[in-house]
Amino acid sequence: MSLKPKQVNFDNVWQELKETVKQVLTMANVPTSVWQDRFSDVYSLCVAFPEPLADKLYFETKQFLENHVQNMLATQVAPPDRNSSERKNILMNYYKAWSEYSKGIEYLNNLYSYLNQQHIKKQKISDADIMYGNASPDNQELMEIGELGLDIWRIYMIQSLGDELVAHTLEGIKEDRMNGIDSKYVEVIHGVIQSFVQVQGYKKKGNLKLYQDLFETPMLNESGKHYRNEAAKLLQRCSVSEYMEEVIKILSDENRRAQRFLDSSSVTKLRKECEERFINDHLDFLYSECKEMVSQEKRKDLRNMYIILKPIPDRLKDLLKQTFLDHIKNEGIETISTLKGENIHIQFVENMLKVHQKYQKLIADVFENDSLFLSALDKACASVVNKRINERQPCRSAELVAKYCDSLLRKSKTTESEIDTKLTNSITIFKYIEDKDVFQKFYSRMLAKRLIHEQSQSMEAEEAMINRLKQACGYEFTNKLHRMFTDISLSADLNNKFNSHLKDENIEIGINLSIKVLQAGAWPLGPTQAAIPFAVPQEFEKSIRMFENFYHTSFSGRKLAWLHHLCHGELKMSYLKKSYIVTMQTYQMAMLLLFESCDSLTCKEIQETLQLNDETFQKHMQSLIESKLLTSSTENFERDTEIRLNFDYSNKRTKFKISAALQRETPQEVEHTMNAVDEDRKLYLQAAIVRIMKSRKILRHNALIQEILSQSKVSFTPSISMIKKCIESLIDKQYIERTPNSGDEYSYVA
Amino acid sequence: MKVKIKSWMGVATWRWIANDENCGICRMSFENCCPECSLPGDDCPLVWGACSHCFHMHCIVKWLNSQPNSQQCPMCRQNWKFNIQ
Ligand SMILES: [Zn+2]
Ligand SMILES: [Zn+2]
Numbered sequence: 029m030s031l032k033p034k035q036v037n038f039d040n041v042w043q044e045l046k047e048t049v050k051q052v053l054t055m056a057n058v059p060t061s062v063w064q065d066r067f068s069d070v071y072s073l074c075v076a077f078p079e080p081l082a083d084k085l086y087f088e089t090k091q092f093l094e095n096h097v098q099n100m101l102a103t104q105v106a107p108p109d110r111n112s113s114e115r116k117n118i119l120m121n122y123y124k125a126w127s128e129y130s131k132g133i134e135y136l137n138n139l140y141s142y143l144n145q146q147h148i149k150k151q152k153i154s155d156a157d158i159m160y161g162n163a164s165p166d167n168q169e170l171m172e173i174g175e176l177g178l179d180i181w182r183i184y185m186i187q188s189l190g191d192e193l194v195a196h197t198l199e200g201i202k203e204d205r206m207n208g209i210d211s212k213y214v215e216v217i218h219g220v221i222q223s224f225v226q227v228q229g230y231k232k233k234g235n236l237k238l239y240q241d242l243f244e245t246p247m248l249n250e251s252g253k254h255y256r257n258e259a260a261k262l263l264q265r266c267s268v269s270e271y272m273e274e275v276i277k278i279l280s281d282e283n284r285r286a287q288r289f290l291d292s293s294s295v296t297k298l299r300k301e302c303e304e305r306f307i308n309d310h311l312d313f314l315y316s317e318c319k320e321m322v323s324q325e326k327r328k329d330l331r332n333m334y335i336i337l338k339p340i341p342d343r344l345k346d347l348l349k350q351t352f353l354d355h356i357k358n359e360g361i362e363t364i365s366t367l368k369g370e371n372i373h374i375q376f377v378e379n380m381l382k383v384h385q386k387y388q389k390l391i392a393d394v395f396e397n398d399s400l401f402l403s404a405l406d407k408a409c410a411s412v413v414n415k416r417i418n419e420r421q422p423c424r425s426a427e428l429v430a431k432y433c434d435s436l437l438r439k440s441k442t443t444e445s446e447i448d449t450k451l452t453n454s455i456t457i458f459k460y461i462e463d464k465d466v467f468q469k470f471y472s473r474m475l476a477k478r479l480i481h482e483q484s485q486s487m488e489a490e491e492a493m494i495n496r497l498k499q500a501c502g503y504e505f506t507n508k509l510h511r512m513f514t515d516i517s518l519s520a521d522l523n524n525k526f527n528s529h530l531k532d533e534n535i536e537i538g539i540n541l542s543i544k545v546l547q548a549g550a551w552p553l554g555p556t557q558a559a560i561p562f563a564v565p566q567e568f569e570k571s572i573r574m575f576e577n578f579y580h581t582s583f584s585g586r587k588l589a590w591l592h593h594l595c596h597g598e599l600k601m602s603y604l605k606k607s608y609i610v611t612m613q614t615y616q617m618a619m620l621l622l623f624e625s626c627d628s629l630t631c632k633e634i635q636e637t638l639q640l641n642d643e644t645f646q647k648h649m650q651s652l653i654e655s656k657l658l659t660s661s662t663e664n665f666e667r668d669t670e671i672r673l674n675f676d677y678s679n680k681r682t683k684f685k686i687s688a689a690l691q692r693e694t695p696q697e698v699e700h701t702m703n704a705v706d707e708d709r710k711l712y713l714q715a716a717i718v719r720i721m722k723s724r725k726i727l728r729h730n731a732l733i734q735e736i737l738s739q740s741k742v743s744f745t746p747s748i749s750m751i752k753k754c755i756e757s758l759i760d761k762q763y764i765e766r767t768p769n770s771g772d773e774y775s776y777v778a
Numbered sequence: 779m780k781v782k783i784k785s786w787m788g789v790a791t792w793r794w795i796a797n798d799e800n801c802g803i804c805r806m807s808f809e810n811c812c813p814e815c816s817l818p819g820d821d822c823p824l825v826w827g828a829c830s831h832c833f834h835m836h837c838i839v840k841w842l843n844s845q846p847n848s849q850q851c852p853m854c855r856q857n858w859k860f861n862i863q
């Protein structure tokens with residue numbers, strides 16, 4: 029083809045071109061050679077000499093398309109004289125016509141590509157102009173032929189038939205809801221509906237407006253009406269449980285329906301409408317059986333309830349969650365308020381864990397691990413764990429959990445892996461304890477006993493547990509526990525060094541010594557027990573002195589204080605028919621050693637030689653009498669009561685232990701622990717107040733309280749009256765003062 | 779011998795032997811650690827000067843660092859020297 033502009037006779041060329049246009053639009057067969065000729069005709073008209081004929085071509089084509097569409101309307105789609113059965117076919121006719129026309133117009137757009145590219149693009153308003161509203165896209169501007177064709181379809185076909193088409197599509201959807209319609213017909217309806225979108229598809233902006241105004245709005249209205257009726261019918265005959273089943277089914281049917289019929293932009297809108305009419309409009313009804321469903325743990329109903337209420341989050345938050353929370357709380361309180369017997373600590377932790385695990389699983393199965401319900405579980409468990417069963421006594425949970433850990437960490441026949449699992453689980457309950465400092469006090473006292481008396485099942489298990497606590501509460505919380513642990517392994521090293529020192533020096537002390545040296549501040553040993561007077565028997569005084577000397581050469585600037593109430597040893601008894609090896613406490617050893625040179629002594633003599641106070645003497649003498657190694661002339665120990673070695677003693681076992689009274693946690697010890705916690709809290713609060721005031725200089729009372737509460741939260745919740753007392757005592761000590769102008773404001777005294 | 783000690787498991791605590799009750803710098807008792815620490819003992823050791831005054835190590839180091847011109851004991855103003863015991 030020649031590219032050179034030349035003179036052209038418009039009418040002749042257009043005649044031929046028009047024929048091809050018609051064939052293209054009706055999807056008739058166009059041979060390739062003809063197509064190519066017409067393609068160059070378009071070109072030659074656009075570049076015609078002396079004057080380009082592009083505008084003329086555009087207007088002729090436009091006119092042709094207008095005629096064509098009007099003609100389709102009048103003959104194929106909606107003939108003016110059609111009867112009622114033909115009227116029913118309108119969707120089918122329209123769909124056929126649209127399918128043909130929309131494809132044809134696409135081809136035509138290609139045939140006219142030179143016109144589109146060179147002539148029309150130049151005149152087109154830039155996209156940016158449209159975006160910024162500098163020009164209205166509805167101006168009488170020229171459109172590409174494809175777009176022009178679609179717009180003509182909109183004007184002549186849709187504007188005149190739209191309402192009728194919509195009425196029929198809605199009728200079809202309704203029919204599908206009632207009885208279902210076959211997929212061929214669905215395709216037709218979907219095609220018709222899509223034509224409202226496609227016909228505006230070329231628009232950059234507002235391309236869904238026609239679809240929405242013409243079809244979507246009435247469709248949503250109709251659907252809403254339908255849903256409302258259906259809901260009313262269901263309410264007549266259904267229980268809540270059945271209603272939910274039905275609604276879930278309807279929701280999924282409607283969702284599938286939306287995808288089959290509608291433009292994808294309408295799917296969520298229809299779903300929303302459906303939820304509104306079936307769920308939101310009937311919340312009271314849905315909640316009416318909520319309590320029973322939760323209390324009877326009807327999993328299926330709860331699952332359905334969750335599915336139904338999930339898209340309506342505010343409502344979920346309220347009732348269902350609260351009901352669920354109360355339910356867990358009740359069950360928890362019930363499970364811990366009936367505990368009795370020796371093993372309360374085990375029952376407490378394991379029963380609470382059962383409740384926790386049960387509902388954790390339920391939340392996973394039924395509520396998709398929704399964080400809302402997980403936090404309800406946490407709240408419920410926390411309120412159970414921190415509840416005071418007896419109003420007049422402090423909450424015992426911290427003590428019980430610590431005791432539970434103690435029972436697992438002590439030597440027992442339980443397997444390592446079982447211990448490990450149980451300890452890991454105990455952390456779940458531990459985390460709910462508000463007074464973590466109380467737990468820490470109990471835990472460290474029990475740990476101290478295990479370590480000193482070598483009752484731990486394994487050091488690995490001990491360390492793993494300390495690490496778990498550290499992970500949950502941070503380094504500050506466990507550093508004393510770590511220190512205790514370290515002291516034990518340092519002591520082991522020290523004993524080795526001491527023994528090789530003895531060997532090097534060729535010293536034979538005759539006693540197998542094993543010493544634990546503890547760092548004073550880290551161990552919860554209690555203030556009262558440190559200074560019990562005791563005259564150490566010479567039999568081991570020498571060994572002790574040797575160890576002390578060795579210690580002082582290794583660590584200068586330190587002094588040791590012996591805690592004899594915590595020491596014990598083995599005595600070999602050789603005065604009986606068999607010889608026995610007996611483990612006992614130091615005080616008891618000292619008492620028996622006095623009988624080396626005699627067979628009987630008075631209480632007075634024993635007590636004065638050893639310089640023991642009454643309480644210690646009574647307690648340990650009593651256990652020796654009970655063991656039958658000694659006999660007493662009177663039942664009570666008077667000053668002149670005679671104590672004798674029992675030469676008739678015999679025991680099947682040659683190695684045994686005299687049970688010590690001190691190992692069980694006594695009520696005084698519990699009280700002492702609670703008092704120690706109180707003291708620590710006061711110190712902690714005072715330090716916190718000084719720290720806060722030092723950085724803030726001036727602070728109002730309430731702001732100070734808030735700040736303190738937020739800082740202490742990790743380990744305990746102080747009472748306001750305790751905080752106030754601490755503030756007062758700091759004012760007395762002149763760390764802070766009330767500002768002169770306001771009664772409830774404090775300032776830091778530098 | 780009628781009775782003889784075979785073995786003994788002893789327990790003792792250790793404390794610093796300080797000439798004073800309190801650290802002259804932070805005023806805390808030597809039973810406690812310095813204000814920067816949370817646990818007395820190995821982690822917050824005591825040190826002695828040639829003048830025989832005793833402080834938390836953390837306290838005296840901080841003090842010496844704040845006195846670039848004169849390395850004096852804050853109690854007796856003698857030149858500070860660590861006493862290696
Ligand atoms: Zn200090
Ligand atoms: Zn320190």
Ligand SMILES: [Zn+2]
Pocket residue numbers: 827829830831851852853854855856
């Ligand atoms: Zn000095």
